[in-house]
Amino acid sequence: MKILGFDMEVDISNENTNLLVVTDNKLFGSICCNLNDKNSDNIVFVSNDSLINMKDILIVFDLLNFNINNKxxxxxxxxxxxxxxxxxxxxxxxxxxxxxxxxxxxxxxxxxxxxxxxxxxxxxxxxxxxxLNVEINTDYDGVLERMIDLLEIYSELNDQTIIFINILSYFSDEEIIEIQKYINYKKLSVLFFENSYNRGVYFENQYIIDDDFYDYAIQFDKK
Structure with a gap:
């Protein structure tokens, strides 16, 4: 993933857990709008030197109201x-x-x-x-179960890169670790895009654009 105006390339490979944090509210909102509008002029996705159509990237803005039984x-x-x-x-x-x-x-x-x-x-x-009205059961006991089910469904049926917007606040540190383990086990291509992140749980690839628009990456080894 490349963002216009920044040199940093955000790796969303299925080899690691990936987090992008943009602390400036205006920039964060602008990137969210571009993702929502599928604006490939300002954000591009590349795989093996080939451009990926943004329509092939699943963007989840609202986990709680996301329709798992979509068309x-x-x-x-x-x-x-x-x-x-x-x-x-x-x-x-x-x-x-x-x-x-x-x-x-x-x-x-x-x-x-x-x-x-x-x-x-x-x-x-x-x-x-x-x-017969065959569909996926959406009677969940909690948000973690809903999250894991969504990841499972897309890994089984769509094999699609997923970007989650500002959802980590729904989960405890222990639950984030469980989600990371599941992503690693299933080798899913997932990016968590957050406006801020001050938790004690680290992602293997962490990308930061701070309030001064300085971009940098931090890599943590798998434990």
């Missing part, structure tokens, strides 16, 4: 389930057999009408998932 994730979930079923001949055939039982029941009802009624006999798995 992108639901589509990924349905496609994933569909592929798994199709790859299992026994499951696919069982579903088709049960679907045809339903079709025959409907045909029996249709026969009672003196109206020409058509019926689609092809099983559409995506429509079936929608009919």
């Amino acid at each position: 992108t994730i639901i589509n990924k979930l349905y496609n994933h389930l569909s592929d798994n079923i199709i790859s299992n001949i026994d499951e696919e055939n069982e579903l088709k057999d049960n679907f045809m039982k339903m079709v025959r029941i409907v045909y029996d009802e249709i026969d009672d009408f003196n109206v020409d009624i058509s019926l689609n006999e092809e099983l559409d798995l995506i429509k079936l998932f929608k009919m």
